[in-house]
Amino acid sequence: MTDTTTITDTTQEVTEATQQAVKQVNQITQYLQDSIPGLITFGLEVLAALVAFFIGRLVIKWIRKIVRRSFERSEADKGVEQFVDSLLKYGLYGILIFCLISSLGFDTTSVAALLASSGVAIGLALQGSLSNFAGGVLILLLKPFVVGDYIIEDTNGKEGTVKEIQIFYTKLSTIDNKTIVIPNGMLTNNSITNATAKELEQFKSVCNQLLSRTYIVRTIYQPGKGRVDNPDYLFLSRHYEAVQEYLSLLDWDLRRDELNGYFYVLNTDEANRCNLNKKETAILLALRLIYEENMERLGLEQDAVCTVRDVLEKVVTDYPVFPAKPNMEEVKRAFTVLENHSVIQRLEGKFNQGSCRIARLPTILSAVSSEKLNLVVSVLKKEETDEEAEEDLADQLALFQKGAD
Numbered sequence: 001m002t003d004t005t006t007i008t009d010t011t012q013e014v015t016e017a018t019q020q021a022v023k024q025v026n027q028i029t030q031y032l033q034d035s036i037p038g039l040i041t042f043g044l045e046v047l048a049a050l051v052a053f054f055i056g057r058l059v060i061k062w063i064r065k066i067v068r069r070s071f072e073r074s075e076a077d078k079g080v081e082q083f084v085d086s087l088l089k090y091g092l093y094g095i096l097i098f099c100l101i102s103s104l105g106f107d108t109t110s111v112a113a114l115l116a117s118s119g120v121a122i123g124l125a126l127q128g129s130l131s132n133f134a135g136g137v138l139i140l141l142l143k144p145f146v147v148g149d150y151i152i153e154d155t156n157g158k159e160g161t162v163k164e165i166q167i168f169y170t171k172l173s174t175i176d177n178k179t180i181v182i183p184n185g186m187l188t189n190n191s192i193t194n195a196t197a198k199e200l201e202q203f204k205s206v207c208n209q210l211l212s213r214t215y216i217v218r219t220i221y222q223p224g225k226g227r228v229d230n231p232d233y234l235f236l237s238r239h240y241e242a243v244q245e246y247l248s249l250l251d252w253d254l255r256r257d258e259l260n261g262y263f264y265v266l267n268t269d270e271a272n273r274c275n276l277n278k279k280e281t282a283i284l285l286a287l288r289l290i291y292e293e294n295m296e297r298l299g300l301e302q303d304a305v306c307t308v309r310d311v312l313e314k315v316v317t318d319y320p321v322f323p324a325k326p327n328m329e330e331v332k333r334a335f336t337v338l339e340n341h342s343v344i345q346r347l348e349g350k351f352n353q354g355s356c357r358i359a360r361l362p363t364i365l366s367a368v369s370s371e372k373l374n375l376v377v378s379v380l381k382k383e384e385t386d387e388e389a390e391e392d393l394a395d396q397l398a399l400f401q402k403g404a405d
Helices: 002-074 078-103 108-117 119-125 127-142 184-189 195-213 231-238 240-248 278-293 308-318 328-340 370-380 387-396
Strands: 150-153 158-165 169-173 179-183 192-194 215-217 219-222 226-229 252-257 262-267 305-307 344-348 357-360
Touching (some): 002 078, 127 158, 150 195, 195 215, 195 240, 215 231, 231 240, 278 308
Antiparallel strands (some): 150 158, 169 179, 215 262
């Protein structure tokens, strides 16, 4: 009896489970029958949206291409072109996505309201991005740099040539062909050095120095440091051909003395020469002879330095152009002329003081060449110089080019 009851219960449970399974299958079947038309419709809408998206991408690319060509024809700034292209790209893709959402049956009014209500939260979350966007706009308006400039971000020490100025970021290309991506907000909030603009200013400065002072020497003297490299000489070494070509347009010839370490200019028409008087010539000659006497030891920086008193002692002793007690204002004027043409460099003191220390620069070898040295000495040692000899002396020592006024 017990076994019969157990079998009956088991059979009943199996029957109930089977009926439940059949019921669920019927429900799923009915759901699918009811939903298939909607799913097919939604699938077709999604497919249409995907087709529209790919067509939209092609249209966006076509529009961007037309805009870029317009910028190229107008020769607009490259940075402006890149920024507008980036802005156009994000804007058009935003419009495309909004249209696709609308085509899928979503209520665009609700979407717009949702975007508006979440604008504050998005703004707070994207403070950095908004700052970068504003930075990009400022860069394009103020133009602290343009595409092609070499810039240095001083705070973090990042540097390179500006490759692209995008809506949020600026790309730099380093000298080792790496790409650095810097947020625009960082570039506008931190100090930057535009090395390209700096080089342009140095180009102007170097040209002005050559036209006004004739020479630019390899090393100069600095108080407490002694002899140091002259940055203007290094700049000329790097851009020799460009400066030479520019000066040739003004009828000036740029030349280089690599052995003695200086650049100098000559007027191609032999005009603009500065004649020295006898007292200036005597001081120049004394400096030249002192330089020659110590030439073998000029590798030591102290050997290139002397005092005004040292020069005057030689002038008064060897040449009858100064009295035993020279007029120090005349001495000052003579030394000033020589300093203005980069033959000497004043280190400390004033030229009307005997203790004034001066550095004799290697340009003095060009100012008084070996060929002219003996002639100038012979003329200066005469007690009375005749008019013809005086003119010859002036012609021999008309060495310096006057700069453009």
